Amino acid sequence: MDYSKFSKELETISGISLTPFKEETKEIDWDAVKENIEFLIGNGVEVIVPCGNTSEFYALTIEEAKEEVKKVVEIVDGRAKVVAGIGYSMKTAIELGKDAEQAGADAVMIHMPVHPYITDGGLIDYFSGIIEALHIPSLIYFKDPSVSDDVIKQLASIDKLVGIKYAINDLPRFAKIVTEVPADKNNLTWICGTAEKWAPFFYNAGAKGFTSGLVNIYPQKSFELLTALQEGNQETIWKVWKEVLPFEDLRAKYNNGNNVVVIKEAMELAGLRAGVTREPVGPLNASDRQEVMDLLKVWGFELKGENVIS
Amino acid sequence: MDYSKFSKELETISGISLTPFKEETKEIDWDAVKENIEFLIGNGVEVIVPCGNTSEFYALTIEEAKEEVKKVVEIVDGRAKVVAGIGYSMKTAIELGKDAEQAGADAVMIHMPVHPYITDGGLIDYFSGIIEALHIPSLIYFKDPSVSDDVIKQLASIDKLVGIKYAINDLPRFAKIVTEVPADKNNLTWICGTAEKWAPFFYNAGAKGFTSGLVNIYPQKSFELLTALQEGNQETIWKVWKEVLPFEDLRAKYNNGNNVVVIKEAMELAGLRAGVTREPVGPLNASDRQEVMDLLKVWGFELKGENVIS
Numbered sequence: 001m002d003y004s005k006f007s008k009e010l011e012t013i014s015g016i017s018l019t020p021f022k023e024e025t026k027e028i029d030w031d032a033v034k035e036n037i038e039f040l041i042g043n044g045v046e047v048i049v050p051c052g053n054t055s056e057f058y059a060l061t062i063e064e065a066k067e068e069v070k071k072v073v074e075i076v077d078g079r080a081k082v083v084a085g086i087g088y089s090m091k092t093a094i095e096l097g098k099d100a101e102q103a104g105a106d107a108v109m110i111h112m113p114v115h116p117y118i119t120d121g122g123l124i125d126y127f128s129g130i131i132e133a134l135h136i137p138s139l140i141y142f143k144d145p146s147v148s149d150d151v152i153k154q155l156a157s158i159d160k161l162v163g164i165k166y167a168i169n170d171l172p173r174f175a176k177i178v179t180e181v182p183a184d185k186n187n188l189t190w191i192c193g194t195a196e197k198w199a200p201f202f203y204n205a206g207a208k209g210f211t212s213g214l215v216n217i218y219p220q221k222s223f224e225l226l227t228a229l230q231e232g233n234q235e236t237i238w239k240v241w242k243e244v245l246p247f248e249d250l251r252a253k254y255n256n257g258n259n260v261v262v263i264k265e266a267m268e269l270a271g272l273r274a275g276v277t278r279e280p281v282g283p284l285n286a287s288d289r290q291e292v293m294d295l296l297k298v299w300g301f302e303l304k305g306e307n308v309i310s
Numbered sequence: 311m312d313y314s315k316f317s318k319e320l321e322t323i324s325g326i327s328l329t330p331f332k333e334e335t336k337e338i339d340w341d342a343v344k345e346n347i348e349f350l351i352g353n354g355v356e357v358i359v360p361c362g363n364t365s366e367f368y369a370l371t372i373e374e375a376k377e378e379v380k381k382v383v384e385i386v387d388g389r390a391k392v393v394a395g396i397g398y399s400m401k402t403a404i405e406l407g408k409d410a411e412q413a414g415a416d417a418v419m420i421h422m423p424v425h426p427y428i429t430d431g432g433l434i435d436y437f438s439g440i441i442e443a444l445h446i447p448s449l450i451y452f453k454d455p456s457v458s459d460d461v462i463k464q465l466a467s468i469d470k471l472v473g474i475k476y477a478i479n480d481l482p483r484f485a486k487i488v489t490e491v492p493a494d495k496n497n498l499t500w501i502c503g504t505a506e507k508w509a510p511f512f513y514n515a516g517a518k519g520f521t522s523g524l525v526n527i528y529p530q531k532s533f534e535l536l537t538a539l540q541e542g543n544q545e546t547i548w549k550v551w552k553e554v555l556p557f558e559d560l561r562a563k564y565n566n567g568n569n570v571v572v573i574k575e576a577m578e579l580a581g582l583r584a585g586v587t588r589e590p591v592g593p594l595n596a597s598d599r600q601e602v603m604d605l606l607k608v609w610g611f612e613l614k615g616e617n618v619i620s
Contacts, residue, residue: 058425061401062372088398090589091371113590114424115368119567121592129589146565255456257429279400279439280423282431 003137003187006107007162009081010139010189011208013222014165015045015215016052018263019060019068020275028064030071032273036216037075039272043219047209048076049109051085054213054260057111059278062088065096070103083139087111090126094133101136109139109165112147123147124154131160141193143167149177156186165211167193171201178206196225197248200237203229213251213259214244216274217266218299247295250288257281258288266292271304313447313497316417317472319391320449320499321518323532324475325355325525326362328573329370329378330585338374340381342583346526347385349582353529357519358386359419361395364523364570367421369588372398375406380413393449397421400436407444419449419475422457433457434464441470451503453477459487466496475521477503481511488516506535507558510547513539523561523569524554526584527576528609557605560598567591568598576602581614 017040020032040048050072051057051065060068069084076082084100086093086108097108110130113123131138137160142152145168155161166174178190183206192202192210199210215222221244228236251262260277265284267274269292276283284292296303327350330342350358360382361367361375370378379394386392394410396403396418407418420440423433441448447470452462455478465471476484488500493516502512502520509520525532531554538546561572570587575594577584579602586593594602606613 053426056425056427058423059399061399061405064401089369089371091374095371113368115366115590116363117366117566117569118590119564119571119592122567122587122590123592125592126589254429256427257432259427261429277432279436280425280428280432282429282433282435 001137003159003162006137007187007189010047010163010191012046013215013226014047014049014083014191014209014211015040015219016049016054016211016213017072018213018216018260018267018274019055020264020273021278023276026276026278028068029273029275032275033068033071034075035273037072040215040219041076041079043215044223045080045215045219047081047083048072049083049085049211052109052211053111054263055085056260056278056281057085057087058114059281062092062096066099066103069100069105073104081106083107083109085109085111085141086130088114090129093130097130097134097136101134105136107137107139107162108134109141111141112143118144118147120148120151123151127151127155128158131155131158134160137162139163139165139191141165141167143193145170149173149180152177153181156181156188159187161186161188163189163191163209165191165193166202166207169194169198171205174202174207175205183208195248196222196241196244197252199225199229200241213263214247216263217270217272218244243299246291250291250295253288258284262288262292265289266296269293269296269303270301311447313469313472316447317497317499320357320473320501322356323525323536324357324359324393324501324519324521325350325529326359326364326521326523327382328523328526328570328577328584329360329365330574330583331588333586336586336588338378339583339585342585343378343381344385345583347382350525350529351386351389353525354533355390355525355529357391357393358382359393359395359521362419362521363421364573365395366570366588366591367395367397368424369591372402372406376409376413379410379415383414391416393417393419395419395421395451396440398424400439403440404443407440407446411444411446415446417447417449417472418444419451421451422453428454428457430458430461433461437461437465438468441465441468444470447472449473449475449501451475451477453503455480459483459490462487463491466491466498469497471496471498473499473501473519475501475503476512476517479504479508481515484512484517485515493518505558506532506551506554507562509535509539510551523573524557526573527580527582528554553609556601560601560605563598568594572598572602575599576606579603579606579613580611
């Protein structure tokens with residue numbers, strides 16, 4: 001595989017796909033999954049990430065996570081790249097990775113380990129052990145500020161590491177590691193891991209792509225931002241940024257407790273099928289829900305009353 | 311089951327048992343597990359917690375976690391209470407809980423969900439759903455400062471909830487919730503979740519037990535502290551506290567990255583069998599290792615050279 005070519009294909013939006021759950025049983029609604037993936041592809045999303053944080057990866061069992069990747073690969077059927085989120089213990093991550101590989105995923109995104117005790121050396125062994133165990137390339141989801149960026153430096157030269165999804169909103173820190181680990185020499189793409197709200201700042205410091213949950217409801221805006229960032233069109237960048245900021249701020253409420261449920265409620269209001277969230281994410285309260293409705297109206301969406309979650 | 315009687319039995323040290331891994335393969339060393347459990351029981355530990363954080367729960371696969379609980383219950387054979395750590399997605403936690411129940415564990419300790427997005431309402435549903443799904447009683451490991459203590463208030467009246475392992479080192483906050491949720495009226499025991507270093511402060515605010523990793527290497531000190539806390543013997547409390555503080559501080563180094571490996575290295579140096587850590591926890595560096603050796607000498611341990619990890 002040409003890892004260098006693949007890393008270039010990450011210079012776009014990484015669309016984190018949702019996992020719709022049925023309201024009564026909280027089981028995965030596979031029909032809704034299909035509709036959502038078709039919506040992403042129909043709107044030009046080229047990189048789809050099942051089992052990301054916004055996919056409620058941590059509310060799935062290991063078996064459900066495997067099934068989700070398999071189903072998404074089947075639905076996508078070569079029309080976009082599928083980057084499967086994997087994680088937990090190193091053994092479990094490798095098991096998930098091999099399963100994703102077998103299912104036909106194009107790459108994996110390795111979550112930060114959920115282990116409460118992490119040393120830099122131990123983390124290097126964790127990531128490199130997983131990357132080396134798989135044939136398909138890996139991205140790393142780097143989000144723990146207490147871990148040193150030396151971890152990235154130590155791993156950067158691995159051919160099969162094609163991207164870093166950087167999710168620590170410390171721009172000088174990010175700019176420094178981008179300088180120290182040149183993307184072109186290491187076949188890797190720097191991706192802003194904190195979506196549209198932070199993308200302009202990360203692009204300014206060397207990112208070439210960003211993750212998005214918004215893309216599940218308003219892909220036009222995400223792509224307007226991507227194009228403006230690629231063209232350096234400052235006016236459009238800040239226009240779009242201001243338009244999406246209230247939505248992203250609402251998702252960030254309650255220490256990000258609202259991250260997924262705001263998107264799901266917005267999708268249901270807009271006539272898409274997102275279903276409910278699983279524990280430990282509860283439904284929106286009335287005032288936050290009103291704010292979602294107001295935002296959708298400002299954006300010009302027609303609210304589909306019959307699909308609104310009561 | 312008399313939940314009230316059980317909660318009283320938690321007014322002691324919760325000994326978090328380690329998971330020894332073999333140096334070459336990093337597989338679980340079951341003979342060493344047996345030796346360590348016998349050591350705990352032989353030294354009077356009455357509550358043993360496999361699959362806690364210091365047990366490297368998050369470095370185990372789901373199957374290994376189940377096996378660990380099963381083996382520990384077998385070894386303990388009624389000589390102490392076994393409180394099995396469970397966690398991950400709600401479905402997975404219930405699966406682990408039912409398995410622990412079947413294996414004969416006395417209770418479960420529900421870890422905080424690893425999900426990055428948590429709402430208070432969603433967390434109440436998560437914990438109550440797990441507690442209600444099991445016959446054996448539950449403890450909650452409460453450690454995320456961004457979650458409201460209202461979660462505890464809402465859950466406190468559930469009969470099968472017998473203890474809160476509180477691991478947020480905000481003493482006024484802890485003292486407030488202890489006042490608001492009286493232990494005797496709710497059949498629950500407040501446990502200091504941050505071990506010997508914090509136990510004197512938590513006891514002062516209403517805790518009646520504390521967790522311990524130290525108990526795996528120096529149970530005499532842990533029990534000296536417990537007795538002093540129960541008797542209100544201030545002189546002994548602070549004498550022991552000063553003796554164990556450097557060890558606990560060394561464990562807290564690198565944002566707690568050293569938590570487990572310091573105990574494991576100390577045990578090996580003392581002639582016990584703890585083996586190595588799994589990723590993402592690496593071995594100690596030379597200077598930290600020297601510090602462990604110096605501490606053990608101060609404590610009067612004879613170092614067993616032949617067992618020292620090279």
